[in-house]
Amino acid sequence: MISISDACIACGICVGVCPANVLEIKGGKVVVVNESACIKCFACEDSCPTGAIKVENN
Numbered sequence: 136m137i138s139i140s141d142a143c144i145a146c147g148i149c150v151g152v153c154p155a156n157v158l159e160i161k162g163g164k165v166v167v168v169n170e171s172a173c174i175k176c177f178a179c180e181d182s183c184p185t186g187a188i189k190v191e192n193n
């Protein structure tokens with residue numbers, strides 16, 4: 136599963152790097168809109184400046 140903590144500053148970097156359009160900025164925060172499309176590439180996690188987003192391998 137994908138979790139986003141309060142450390143998120145809604146910079147949108149994860150949205151931009153995700154190859155599967157899993158994430159969107161909505162109402163000033165990041166939301167997971169299509170988790171089933173996630174290919175677990177970890178690009179979002181690797182590019183997040185605050186370590187707010189975590190992708191778990193299950």
Ligand code: SF4
Pocket residue numbers: 137152153154155156157158172173174175176177178179180190
């Ligand atoms: S792990 Fe990859 S596919 Fe999944 S949400 Fe992050 S960037 Fe998108």
Ligand code: SF4
Pocket residue numbers: 139142143144145146147148149150165179182183184185186187188
């Ligand atoms: S990259 Fe990190 S801080 Fe930026 S919007 Fe995504 S989860 Fe939030």
